[in-house]
Amino acid sequence: MSPPELYFISGSPPCWTVMLALEVKGLAYRQHRLDNAKREQKSDEFLAINPRGQVPVLRHGEVTVCETLAVLAYLDAIQPTPPLYGTDPAETARVWQAICECDANLRNPVGGISRPLFRGKAQEATEAITKAAGVVRDELALLENRLASTPWLAGETLSAADLTLYPVVMQLSRAVAREDAAPLDLALHPLDTHFPKLAAWSERIAASPGYDNAYPPHWK
Numbered sequence: 001m002s003p004p005e006l007y008f009i010s011g012s013p014p015c016w017t018v019m020l021a022l023e024v025k026g027l028a029y030r031q032h033r034l035d036n037a038k039r040e041q042k043s044d045e046f047l048a049i050n051p052r053g054q055v056p057v058l059r060h061g062e063v064t065v066c067e068t069l070a071v072l073a074y075l076d077a078i079q080p081t082p083p084l085y086g087t088d089p090a091e092t093a094r095v096w097q098a099i100c101e102c103d104a105n106l107r108n109p110v111g112g113i114s115r116p117l118f119r120g121k122a123q124e125a126t127e128a129i130t131k132a133a134g135v136v137r138d139e140l141a142l143l144e145n146r147l148a149s150t151p152w153l154a155g156e157t158l159s160a161a162d163l164t165l166y167p168v169v170m171q172l173s174r175a176v177a178r179e180d181a182a183p184l185d186l187a188l189h190p191l192d193t194h195f196p197k198l199a200a201w202s203e204r205i206a207a208s209p210g211y212d213n214a215y216p217p218h219w220k
Helices: 013-025 068-078 089-118 126-146 160-176 179-184 196-206
Strands: 005-008 030-033 057-060 063-065
Touching (some): 063 068, 089 160, 126 179
């Protein structure tokens, strides 16, 4: 069977999660980068692949998988090592708990900070950004505490939990490092000052094999 094909948008956290997983698994794959500015994910050609017009999408032979966690589960099935969802019931539960906590409590507040900052609307959205930052700081504090006793979010090995959370944290870090974020005093930048264990965790992921191949192309 030919290698998997990944349709993605550069810098999209869900897409980055899948790209990291492909590298962790050591799987060769073909990249199809879509231009968000041109709304290529809404083109007739792409809608024929995923009618929702969303990324990431993985195609592998006759199989098409359209949701991030489903893609990770598929990759785990075709290449079981290293495992992304744990090796025993307790670890599997910790992996899923961390993923659910990220999706339920962190992803949207991070978007509430990053979207206006990336769009140059810091002044107009100051109140909303500040409110979201309070939620994010509380969530990062919980993660900081978790990483005080374990190197990875679900235990002693990297898992889907880390690959899910990492791009969200990097999206946040990139946004709050912008010059127009400084006057807001969000207490989120630099990461190693406010959340040193989370920063060290981020560095461990950045040191993993294949990391550079998965890095968003337009950030290089």
